[in-house]
Structures are given as structure tokens and as C-alpha cells.
Amino acid sequence: MKDDLVSELKLHIPTLDELWFYQSMLSDPATMSYNAKWFPPDGCIPFPKGRWAEWHKAWTGNEPERFYAYLQRISDGVFVGDVNYHYDKDSDAWEIGILISAPERGKGYGRMGLELLTARAFETDGVTRLVNIFEPTRTAARRIHWECGFTETASDDGLIRLTLTKEDHIRSLT
Numbered sequence: 001m002k003d004d005l006v007s008e009l010k011l012h013i014p015t016l017d018e019l020w021f022y023q024s025m026l027s028d029p030a031t032m033s034y035n036a037k038w039f040p041p042d043g044c045i046p047f048p049k050g051r052w053a054e055w056h057k058a059w060t061g062n063e064p065e066r067f068y069a070y071l072q073r074i075s076d077g078v079f080v081g082d083v084n085y086h087y088d089k090d091s092d093a094w095e096i097g098i099l100i101s102a103p104e105r106g107k108g109y110g111r112m113g114l115e116l117l118t119a120r121a122f123e124t125d126g127v128t129r130l131v132n133i134f135e136p137t138r139t140a141a142r143r144i145h146w147e148c149g150f151t152e153t154a155s156d157d158g159l160i161r162l163t164l165t166k167e168d169h170i171r172s173l174t
Contacts, residue, residue: 030102080104
């Protein structure tokens with residue numbers, strides 16, 4: 001892992017009571033605007049407290065099948081976003097997600113979070129291939145994936161597919 005890039009953040013597995021942060025991101029139109037195509041009008045996704053326990057059980061403690069963590073700023077303990085992966089048997093890869101809260105964007109946390117996620121997946125959980133799929137118009141997301149070693153492996157239906165293998169990740173560390 002490139003310590004100089006991630007020294008401001010750490011991965012934090014949220015407790016059930018800490019899912020208020022995930023709920024707050026999902027309900028914030030500024031944070032979720034990228035998602036409006038799938039969840040009109042503003043991209044927000046309901047996440048009522050009644051769903052928290054089931055969701056938490058499915059997404060935490062299930063590595064390497066699934067992984068979820070907050071990105072927590074070390075200096076003050078503030079949560080700034082989240083990262084995740086889950087195994088997709090159809091593609092034989094782990095699909096990832098990374099979301100930075102709108103007020104925290106533009107501070108380099110996306111790249112730091114992606115570095116932390118790839119290190120966790122490859123170096124701790126034994127994942128072999130990570131994939132992210134999103135619109136090519138999301139230029140900042142595309143740039144940080146390239147900076148972290150991902151390569152564009154497909155483009156279909158207005159979406160791009162970016163892939164990083166464990167071997168490429170290991171090569172990038174030397």
C-alpha cells in the first residue's frame with residue numbers, strides 16, 4: 001500500500017448504530033446526484049432504520065464474499081465516505097463501490113479510499129480481480145481509477161468497465 005496516499009484515512013467497519021452515516025449519504029441529493037438516472041429524481045435511496053440490521057448482517061463480516069467499510073478521517077474521526085466490494089459469480093470478479101460525501105469531495109479522499117479498498121481486497125481478503133462499472137462522464141472517478149492502476153476493459157450501454165487484477169496491484173507496489 002502506498003502509505004503516503006492513505007495516511008489521512010482509515011477503513012472503519014461500522015457498527016449497527018453507526019449506519020446513520022450511510023443513511024445520511026443515501027438521503028443527500030448532492031451526494032447521490034450521480035445516481036439520479038436509476039433513482040429519479042435526485043438519486044437518493046431510502047434506507048429506513050428498520051432495514052439496518054439485515055443490511056449490516058449481509059455486508060459486514062462476510063469477507064471475501066462481501067466487504068463494506070466507512071472511510072474515516074484519522075485526524076478527527078469524521079466519516080467522509082464509504083467503500084465496498086461484492087463477488088459477482090457471472091463475471092468471476094468482485095465489483096466495487098466508492099462514495100465520498102459531497103461536502104468532502106475534492107480533497108483526495110476518493111483516491112485514498114480506492115487505495116485502501118484495493119489493499120484490503122488483495123492483501124488481506126485474497127480477492128483476485130476488482131471491477132467498477134460507471135458512466136464515462138464521471139471523469140473524476142475515471143481518473144482516480146486510472147491513477148490506482150485500473151484499466152478500461154469494456155464499454156457497453158453507455159457504461160465503462162474498469163478492472164484491476166491482484167497481479168497488477170502487486171506490480172504497482174514495486
